Amino acid sequence: MAGPIIIGNWKMNGLTKDADHIISALLTYSNNHKNFAKTVVCPPFTQLQHVKELIKNTPYGLGAQDCHVASKGAHTGDIAADMIKDLGAEYVIVGHSERRKDHSETDQLILQKTQAAQSSGLLPVVCIGETKEERESGQYKEVIATQIKGSLPSEFKGLVAYEPVWAIGTGISAKNEDIAEVIEFIREKLIAQYGENGKKTPILYGGSVKPNNVKDIFAIAELGGVLVGGVSLIPEDFLQLVNIAQDFI
Numbered sequence: 001m002a003g004p005i006i007i008g009n010w011k012m013n014g015l016t017k018d019a020d021h022i023i024s025a026l027l028t029y030s031n032n033h034k035n036f037a038k039t040v041v042c043p044p045f046t047q048l049q050h051v052k053e054l055i056k057n058t059p060y061g062l063g064a065q066d067c068h069v070a071s072k073g074a075h076t077g078d079i080a081a082d083m084i085k086d087l088g089a090e091y092v093i094v095g096h097s098e099r100r101k102d103h104s105e106t107d108q109l110i111l112q113k114t115q116a117a118q119s120s121g122l123l124p125v126v127c128i129g130e131t132k133e134e135r136e137s138g139q140y141k142e143v144i145a146t147q148i149k150g151s152l153p154s155e156f157k158g159l160v161a162y163e164p165v166w167a168i169g170t171g172i173s174a175k176n177e178d179i180a181e182v183i184e185f186i187r188e189k190l191i192a193q194y195g196e197n198g199k200k201t202p203i204l205y206g207g208s209v210k211p212n213n214v215k216d217i218f219a220i221a222e223l224g225g226v227l228v229g230g231v232s233l234i235p236e237d238f239l240q241l242v243n244i245a246q247d248f249i
């Protein structure tokens with residue numbers, strides 16, 4: 001199995017009945033299709049165990065949406081990367097712009113979370129991306145370069161997700177040429193930082209990915225997949241993304 005990876009970030013959505021509804025559709029799909037693109041679901045912490053049971057012995061991957069920097073200790077309400085790994089997940093999203101904004105997460109903190117995830121054996125999905133103001137003022141490359149330098153460790157084994165903040169949840173994806181420009185820029189930076197290894201890191205796009213724009217997005221050179229928010233909660237649409245990805249395997 002190769003081709004683009006599709007990661008569904010449920011964000012703070014998903015009661016047990018919702019998880020059952022979404023996963024049941026995914027199971028119908030996997031029962032009827034072979035060799036489809038790697039597809040990962042990232043439910044909220046409260047549904048991780050339940051979803052893990054539901055997707056047992058299927059091709060679907062499991063991820064969490066955040067982790068703490070420490071492996072254990074007095075951090076009330078937090079979840080360690082080791083705990084996520086222990087539960088059977090493979091991925092963890094770190095540095096999502098909603099956490100950068102709502103929880104004032106800095107590149108330094110995201111670097112520590114990335115390191116914690118790697119130490120636990122999880123694959124971090126490190127999110128970067130500029131705000132609307134940064135895009136409009138033409139500073140976006142500088143912002144992205146700073147985030148790459150500040151959030152990624154000296155040895156990196158994970159994925160990078162480019163998510164322009166202004167395209168998230170707005171229904172308006174970035175233009176393909178803008179995505180392509182930034183993906184190429186990120187690739188250059190990764191190669192400068194990691195040499196040959198920098199060529200292997202999957203670079204994802206996220207921000208209003210939908211069935212009607214995903215084909216063009218998958219066609220972008222160097223694109224390793226998509227990080228999907230809203231559409232990951234609508235199984236029929238999410239599975240359309242998975243289906244379209246089959247043309248790119």
Ligand SMILES: O=C[C@H](O)COP(=O)(O)O
Nearest residue numbers: 009168169207208229230
């Ligand atoms: O993590 C996912 C992104 O924030 C994209 O969200 P969206 O697909 O709802 O725009």
